[in-house]
Amino acid sequence: MLIARIIGDVVATHxxxxxxxxxxxxxxxxxxxxxxxxGAVLALDSVDAGIGDRVLLVTEGFSAMTxxxxxxxxxxxxxxxxxxxxxxxx
Amino acid sequence: xxxGRVIGNVVCTVKTASLAGQRLLIVQPLGREGRAMGRALVxxxxxxxxxxxxVYWCRGREASFPFLPADVPCETTIVGLVDVVNIPGSxxxxx
Numbered sequence: 001m002l003i004a005r006i007i008g009d010v011v012a013t014h015x016x017x018x019x020x021x022x023x024x025x026x027x028x029x030x031x032x033x034x035x036x037x038x039g040a041v042l043a044l045d046s047v048d049a050g051i052g053d054r055v056l057l058v059t060e061g062f063s064a065m066t067x068x069x070x071x072x073x074x075x076x077x078x079x080x081x082x083x084x085x086x087x088x089x090x
Numbered sequence: 091x092x093x094g095r096v097i098g099n100v101v102c103t104v105k106t107a108s109l110a111g112q113r114l115l116i117v118q119p120l121g122r123e124g125r126a127m128g129r130a131l132v133x134x135x136x137x138x139x140x141x142x143x144x145v146y147w148c149r150g151r152e153a154s155f156p157f158l159p160a161d162v163p164c165e166t167t168i169v170g171l172v173d174v175v176n177i178p179g180s181x182x183x184x185x
Binding site: 016019 | 151
């Protein structure tokens with residue numbers, strides 16, 4: 001899983017039926033120093049996260065489907081937690 | 091999933107039987123500013139995407155789920171037509 005920042009959202013009325021009723025979030029994975037880690041991706045929301053939140057992102061289908069609660073769905077990424085704090089051993 | 095734009099299509103008359111009737115579209119992944127990110131790839135279409143459409147697509151085994159109960163061998167499928175991309179501060183624009 002990855003630490004990431006929600007930078008936006010996407011509206012798509014015509015999409016896979018199992019995606020209805022869930023926000024499609026634009027998520028930017030982050031390195032531990034807060035810098036961008038690769039490109040931005042899309043993930044379905046499962047914790048009512050919003051733009052600006054720092055979140056926990058899962059990037060594998062089975063986990064994403066399970067988090068969103070929709071088996072047999074074409075979902076490969078999901079936001080599964082809103083991060084309060086990150087502690088690093090200094 | 092990732093954002094992308096449909097920039098072409100592929101015609102394969104000889105192909106594995108379970109791909110019969112599937113549309114093979116060429117998708118260019120897009121980054122947060124709406125510019126090309128990474129290299130183009132071929133994806134199956136499950137939502138009726140057309141040339142130039144801004145779409146989003148799914149990877150992996152899950153990409154074959156839109157075609158259930160048929161077992162379609164594909165690892166990337168377009169699963170949504172994008173109407174609006176809302177990224178504050180971004181130049182992302184849908185043509």
